[in-house]
Amino acid sequence: xxxILIILVCKIIGWISRIFxxxxxxxxxxxxxxxxxxxxxxxxINGNSHLKIIIIAGTNGKTTSTxxxxxxxxxxxxxxxxxxxxxxxxxxxxxxxxxxxxxxxxLNFDYVIFESDELNLPILLKEISPDKILILNLxxxxxxxxxxxxxxxxxxxxxxxxxxxxxEVFINGDDPQLYHIxxxxxxxxxxxxxxxxxxxxxxxxxxxxxxxxPVCLSLLKYDQLSYAHLGDFYCGNCQxxxxxxxxxxxxxIHYPMSGLYNVYNTNAILLLxxxxxxxIPAKAGIQNKWLSEFTPSFGRQEEIIYKKRRVFIxxxxxxxxxxxxxxxxxxxxxxxxxxxxxxxxxxxPDGLDVSWIWDVNFKPILDVANNIxxxxxRVYDMNLRLRYEGSKNNIDTFVDLxxxxxxxxxxxxxxEKFYILPTYSAMLEVRKILLGRKxx
Numbered sequence: 193x194x195x196i197l198i199i200l201v202c203k204i205i206g207w208i209s210r211i212f213x214x215x216x217x218x219x220x221x222x223x224x225x226x227x228x229x230x231x232x233x234x235x236x237i238n239g240n241s242h243l244k245i246i247i248i249a250g251t252n253g254k255t256t257s258t259x260x261x262x263x264x265x266x267x268x269x270x271x272x273x274x275x276x277x278x279x280x281x282x283x284x285x286x287x288x289x290x291x292x293x294x295x296x297x298x299l300n301f302d303y304v305i306f307e308s309d310e311l312n313l314p315i316l317l318k319e320i321s322p323d324k325i326l327i328l329n330l331x332x333x334x335x336x337x338x339x340x341x342x343x344x345x346x347x348x349x350x351x352x353x354x355x356x357x358x359x360e361v362f363i364n365g366d367d368p369q370l371y372h373i374x375x376x377x378x379x380x381x382x383x384x385x386x387x388x389x390x391x392x393x394x395x396x397x398x399x400x401x402x403x404x405x406p407v408c409l410s411l412l413k414y415d416q417l418s419y420a421h422l423g424d425f426y427c428g429n430c431q432x433x434x435x436x437x438x439x440x441x442x443x444x445i446h447y448p449m450s451g452l453y454n455v456y457n458t459n460a461i462l463l464l465x466x467x468x469x470x471x472i473p474a475k476a477g478i479q480n481k482w483l484s485e486f487t488p489s490f491g492r493q494e495e496i497i498y499k500k501r502r503v504f505i506x507x508x509x510x511x512x513x514x515x516x517x518x519x520x521x522x523x524x525x526x527x528x529x530x531x532x533x534x535x536x537x538x539x540x541p542d543g544l545d546v547s548w549i550w551d552v553n554f555k556p557i558l559d560v561a562n563n564i565x566x567x568x569x570r571v572y573d574m575n576l577r578l579r580y581e582g583s584k585n586n587i588d589t590f591v592d593l594x595x596x597x598x599x600x601x602x603x604x605x606x607x608e609k610f611y612i613l614p615t616y617s618a619m620l621e622v623r624k625i626l627l628g629r630k631x632x
Contacts, residue, residue, distance in 0.1 A: 195235055195297050198225050202290045219279050222286030233282070233319045236289050240299045245320055246464070249308045249348075250328030250364075252513045253457045254280060256449065257328060258307045259489045261461045267482045268470050270302040280307040282315055310344050314351035321355070326362045326464055328457065330369055331420060332401045333510040334543030341401045345369045352377055362464050364456065365437035366422040372406040372432070382467065384460045385437030390452060391416035391423050398551045399511035407432045419452055419519075420512040438463045446480035449493050451520035453513075458483070491619040493520075495609075498626045499601050502609040505622070508534075509542060509615045511551040521611050522556040529562040531610040533600050534578075535593065535618035536568040542615040546570050554581045557613075561585050563603050567596035568618050593618075597625050 202221035225232045237243070248258050262272045275288035285306050293299050308316050310333070327348070330341050352361065352373065363374040365383030374381040396403065396414070400421040405412050410429035417423035426433035440459050447458050465472065472479040488494050491507040506521065508514040521530075538546050558564070558581060566574045567590040575589050590596035604610045614622055 194229060195232060196295065198228050198232060199290050199293055199297055200295060202287075203295075206287070206291060219281075219283050219287055221290045222279075222283035222288075225286045225290060226283060233286050233289060236293065236297050236299070237320050239297060243299055243301060244303045244324075244468075245322040246303060246305045246324045246326065247308055247313070247316065247320075247322045248305060248326045248328065249310070249313045250326075251310060251331040251333045251510065252516075253328045253453060254307045254309070255489045256454065256492045257326065257457045257461055258305050260448070260457065260486055261305055261464065263486050264461065264465060264472065264482055265303055265470070267485075268472070270470075271300065272303045272305065273299070273301050274305045275307055280309045281312050282319075285316065285319075311347075314347050317351045317355060322359055324360050324362065324464060324467065325352070325355070326460055327364065327370055327373075328460060329364050329367055329422070329512075330402065331399075331510055331512040332548065333513075334545075341369065345373060345402075345406075349373050349376055355379065360467055362460060362467075364422070364460070365435060366418055366424070366456075367402065368412055368421060368425050368432075368434075369402040369406055371434060382463060383435065383437040384456070384463045385422075385434075385439050386418060386452070386455050386459060387439040387441035388416050388424055389441075390455065391418045393417040393419055393423070396421075397515065397553070399515055401512075405430060405432050419516060422456075444480075446483045448483045448486040449488055450524060451493075451516055453516045454493075490623060491614070496623075496626050500606040501601055501604050502607070503612060503626060504609055505612045505614065505619060507616065507619050508613040511548050514549075514552045514613070517613055518552070518554065518557045521613075522560055525560040525611075529560060530608075531563045531565070531600050531604050532557060532561050533565040533567065533596055533610065533612045533614075533622075534574055535596075535612065535614035535622060536566070536570045536574040537615045537618040537621075538570050539617040541617045546573050549574065549577045552577075554578055554583075558583050558585060563588065563600070565590065565596050565600050567591070567593045568615070593621055594625055597622065 202225050206221045248254050258274050262274055265272045273292040275284045332341055357379050360380040362382050363370045365371050366385040402421045403412055405427040408430040410427055412425045413428050415424040424434050447455055491505050494505045496503045506517040508517040538544050564585045565588045571589055575587055578587055600610055
């Protein structure tokens with residue numbers, strides 16, 4: 193009865209939040225529910241034993257992978273809900289339960305996909321026992337909040353060792369730290385990756401995080417390198433090396449989004465679907481048809497029409513992610529030229545420390561830029577970083593974000609595309625300007 197009352201009250205709060213354009217109600221209802229009952233998530237989930245639970249965790253790609261899995265499950269005829277809008281902390285999980293349950297706390301769905309950030313994964317695993325866990329990658333992100341990747345890896349390993357034996361874990365086998373975690377688990381573990389011919393990086397870049405062997409601490413070597421520290425790794429001192437991974441190189445896949453990182457995301461989801469006995473017939477072309485119909489989540493290669501210009505937004509919030517965003521837009525623009533707006537904030541959702549921008553290679557973007565605009569709370573840090581890169585472009589600096597948007601719009605012809613690369617809170621800000629409404 194207590195949870196029924198909590199759901200009723202919190203549904204009203206979420207409704208008020210949406211009516212008055214205060215946000216989507218994706219966090220506050222859950223925050224209130226958990227303050228009233230710390231066991232709210234566990235109790236409601238346990239009362240819906242029919243529900244299959246999937247958790248997706250990692251540094252980059254969680255929201256995209258969650259949305260893609262939901263899309264394919266729904267195309268297969270299943271009812272699915274998620275903690276949408278990237279609300280991946282415990283209050284976001286609780287809010288999604290409130291939003292999707294009826295007034296007697298029943299969830300009339302087949303699947304729930306909970307997206308979880310790095311710190312939240314061990315906490316979430318104490319509340320629920322999932323059927324599947326997908327771990328996409330582990331990169332340096334928000335050092336002031338998360339700490340170094342080694343500390344996160346240890347917390348993940350400790351929590352994953354406690355999961356139910358029936359839970360199946362899917363791990364990025366091209367990530368040395370994550371592959372090592374998989375070898376330490378006693379339950380069912382499957383690995384995904386990408387085929388070696390796509391690994392084209394010649395040198396170990398500045399944004400690597402797990403470059404030492406997790407077994408003997410020797411410097412890892414690579415036969416082939418994908419990006420950051422992902423690739424066909426091996427240790428020259430001990431027997432630790434990349435094992436067999438599912439890369440789907442035997443079938444022709446239509447990857448719905450650009451960039452190597454989205455090849456990883458798609459391969460991970462296809463492997464997970466296969467384990468659910470949801471095999472989409474590739475030969476009939478249905479799989480690629482469904483993949484081609486996928487629409488990217490907000491801010492993740494999202495295209496918005498604004499004042500008759502095409503605005504392409506790529507969330508860029510840490511060294512590995514930013515470098516992949518830059519490589520993606522470089523491939524998209526290639527021999528042409530385009531205008532770019534880079535927005536650097538250092539608020540709580542972004543991480544307070546912005547020193548990571550010095551591990552980002554901005555040269556490719558400078559090579560294809562007509563005009564570069566920078567804005568955000570740390571606009572002068574970004575301006576300085578681009579100048580140290582040797583930019584010959586005129587860098588227009590704006591403290592006021594709406595003025596930066598106006599400036600790049602004026603420099604872009606109608607019907608043409610310009611690119612925005614923001615950190616997380618900056619992405620929410622710029623979308624509010626472009627769409628006239630808040631997201632969270």
